[in-house]
Amino acid sequence: MPLLSSVTLTLLVLSSILLMSIWGTLAPERNVYYSPAYIGALIVLAINLLACTLRRLRRFPHRFQRMDWGYYATHIGIMTILAGALVSLLTGIRVTAWIAAGETISQIRDMHDRVIDPGFECTLQRFILELHGSGMPDDFISYVSVAVPGNPPFDTRITVNHPLSVNGYRLYQSSYRLAEHQSVTLGVHDFGLSEHREVELVTGRDPIVLDRGDGDLLEIQAVRYEPDFVMMGPGRFGSRSLNPRNPAVLIRWRKGTADPEMKWVFLHHATMHRDTDTPLLDFSLDHVDQEYDSGLEYVRDPGRSWVTAGACLLILGLFIYLLPIGGAGVKR
Amino acid sequence: MMGYEAILIKTALVVYILAFVISLYRLISRLSGRSPWVFRIMMSGFMMHTIAFLIRWKATYTMGYGHIPVTNRYESLVFFGWCLVLAWLVTARWIPGPGVAAGMQGVSAVMTAAAGLVPGSTSRIEPLMPALRSNWLLFHVVTCFLAYAAFAIATFIAARILFRSASSPLQTPHGSESREAEIVMHRLISLGFFLLTLGILSGSAWAQQSWGRYWGWDPKEVWSLITWIVYAIFLHARMSRGWSGKKLAILAVIGFAAVLFTFLGVNYLPVLRGLHSYA
Numbered sequence: 001m002p003l004l005s006s007v008t009l010t011l012l013v014l015s016s017i018l019l020m021s022i023w024g025t026l027a028p029e030r031n032v033y034y035s036p037a038y039i040g041a042l043i044v045l046a047i048n049l050l051a052c053t054l055r056r057l058r059r060f061p062h063r064f065q066r067m068d069w070g071y072y073a074t075h076i077g078i079m080t081i082l083a084g085a086l087v088s089l090l091t092g093i094r095v096t097a098w099i100a101a102g103e104t105i106s107q108i109r110d111m112h113d114r115v116i117d118p119g120f121e122c123t124l125q126r127f128i129l130e131l132h133g134s135g136m137p138d139d140f141i142s143y144v145s146v147a148v149p150g151n152p153p154f155d156t157r158i159t160v161n162h163p164l165s166v167n168g169y170r171l172y173q174s175s176y177r178l179a180e181h182q183s184v185t186l187g188v189h190d191f192g193l194s195e196h197r198e199v200e201l202v203t204g205r206d207p208i209v210l211d212r213g214d215g216d217l218l219e220i221q222a223v224r225y226e227p228d229f230v231m232m233g234p235g236r237f238g239s240r241s242l243n244p245r246n247p248a249v250l251i252r253w254r255k256g257t258a259d260p261e262m263k264w265v266f267l268h269h270a271t272m273h274r275d276t277d278t279p280l281l282d283f284s285l286d287h288v289d290q291e292y293d294s295g296l297e298y299v300r301d302p303g304r305s306w307v308t309a310g311a312c313l314l315i316l317g318l319f320i321y322l323l324p325i326g327g328a329g330v331k332r
Numbered sequence: 333m334m335g336y337e338a339i340l341i342k343t344a345l346v347v348y349i350l351a352f353v354i355s356l357y358r359l360i361s362r363l364s365g366r367s368p369w370v371f372r373i374m375m376s377g378f379m380m381h382t383i384a385f386l387i388r389w390k391a392t393y394t395m396g397y398g399h400i401p402v403t404n405r406y407e408s409l410v411f412f413g414w415c416l417v418l419a420w421l422v423t424a425r426w427i428p429g430p431g432v433a434a435g436m437q438g439v440s441a442v443m444t445a446a447a448g449l450v451p452g453s454t455s456r457i458e459p460l461m462p463a464l465r466s467n468w469l470l471f472h473v474v475t476c477f478l479a480y481a482a483f484a485i486a487t488f489i490a491a492r493i494l495f496r497s498a499s500s501p502l503q504t505p506h507g508s509e510s511r512e513a514e515i516v517m518h519r520l521i522s523l524g525f526f527l528l529t530l531g532i533l534s535g536s537a538w539a540q541q542s543w544g545r546y547w548g549w550d551p552k553e554v555w556s557l558i559t560w561i562v563y564a565i566f567l568h569a570r571m572s573r574g575w576s577g578k579k580l581a582i583l584a585v586i587g588f589a590a591v592l593f594t595f596l597g598v599n600y601l602p603v604l605r606g607l608h609s610y611a
Contacts, residue, residue: 007572160462172544299544322522
């Protein structure tokens with residue numbers, strides 16, 4: 001007990017947590033913060049705080065002073081925060097669920113690929129991304145419909161800083177990404193037939209087939225979409241950002257039984273990329289309605305109220321203990 | 333940068349440098365006591381700094397963003413300089429000698445000047461990313477920077493204790509001068525520790541509201557925890573183990589090194605970049 005409640009142990013444990021924390025920031029790949037040594041040091045700190053608090057309590061009621069309240073509140077506050085963090089670590093759930101417009105989520109999978117039933121269904125009606133002129137996101141909003149068994153479904157919205165609480169879970173609007181499948185309108189300029197057609201394509205889906213007459217078929221497929229196209233090196237293409245500054249779609253087409261051909265088609269530079277090898281056929285990207293998947297964070301955090309209570313106690317304790325600037329407990 | 337704001341900031345900077353030169357002269361000339369003129373000069377610079385800050389704050393509303401201007405590197409450094417001067421003005425009457433004053437004025441001038449000089453610093457007013465649009469922003473940033481300012485003064489007092497420890501301490505009616513300086517240092521660190529705790533906890537509450545977690549082991553979060561632990565060790569060493577003098581002063585200096593690394597170092601080391609790299 002004397003060792004467990006000694007300030008020397010407190011200083012040793014704090015120093016070891018400090019050194020491991022520094023190591024953790026310099027070597028993030030080591031995952032120091034979830035290592036047995038780090039968690040063990042936090043547990044020893046909690047035990048040490050408990051022992052110190054009990055030792056001090058034994059003096060009660062003979063020398064119980066106002067400052068003691070500060071001492072107890074501070075240390076119990078820290079212990080409560082650590083206990084809350086442990087409860088969250090052991091029993092909490094945190095899952096990022098990607099959802100496309102029109103999709104419904106009724107089950108989620110945690111990091112160990114275990115299926116979890118949150119007890120409600122969430123359907124994404126639509127996702128709105130608002131951008132500033134600079135391209136920085138101004139806001140991103142998921143309009144969802146939520147159905148909890150036994151209750152009428154309801155529509156609501158989830159935005160950054162405004163999570164939705166439902167059935168013991170909180171749903172956070174955490175992120176967004178480009179949807180896997182993008183719908184584009186492709187202009188097909190068939191000079192041989194003096195014809196211009198517009199076709200709707202979805203990236204990554206099966207090709208569509210156009211009849212050019214007399215059994216001459218034209219097969220077109222949208223392979224890939226880039227919102228902010230840039231050449232990243234010889235034969236390497238990508239996007240600078242998710243902002244649709246320079247939308248482009250990679251198409252693959254085949255005339256009859258000829259070998260398939262591929263080319264990038266741009267929204268803003270249609271005439272610059274006319275295919276000189278096949279002068280009777282040209283393509284333009286006429287319209288893109290860029291779609292995003294919404295990243296919703298499903299969080300169940302049983303330690304949350306513990307952490308909140310601990311934080312309040314800690315603030316109160318430090319206020320009582322340290323702020324009477326007369327020098328609380330200072331050995332003169 | 334808007335015209336008036338730039339002029340006021342630059343004038344305040346010149347005023348801080350002037351006060352620094354006067355304090356340095358007083359230090360070299362071994363003049364003791366406090367100079368009311370240095371205080372007045374610093375107060376005038378602080379008023380210009382404050383008006384410049386308010387002009388910028390109002391401009392964020394004019395541009396349709398409406399947020400306290402502490403959200404990029406330029407604004408953070410200008411605001412840190414402002415907090416340092418505020419902290420010195422409030423505590424000047426308790427701070428011994430011109431050395432600490434010169435140190436604080438020098439750091440205030442460096443921070444204010446650095447706002448326009450450090451790489452990646454821009455004086456443009458920019459919109460906030462969605463997660464930053466929260467009422468926690470003001471509370472979190474103000475408490476952290478005021479804590480840093482209290483730690484800065486404590487560090488200059490610690491430096492004074494370290495430099496004086498070799499020679500015999502001056503005797504005052506209340507005991508040795510070093511003893512008095514140590515008590516002021518302890519009180520400032522107690523105040524700073526309380527404010528830093530508020531800053532860290534408000535940041536955690538904000539993260540909980542934005543991302544559903546209190547703590548994400550972001551490098552800046554971890555370094556703020558490291559700073560908090562160093563000062564926790566300081567308080568335990570003094571209050572429970574009775575540490576004093578040089579040993580305690582060294583701990584205070586280590587604490588402020590952690591503060592500077594949390595504020596600046598984390599932003600400039602690529603391996604440490606995280607959620608806070610905008611500030």
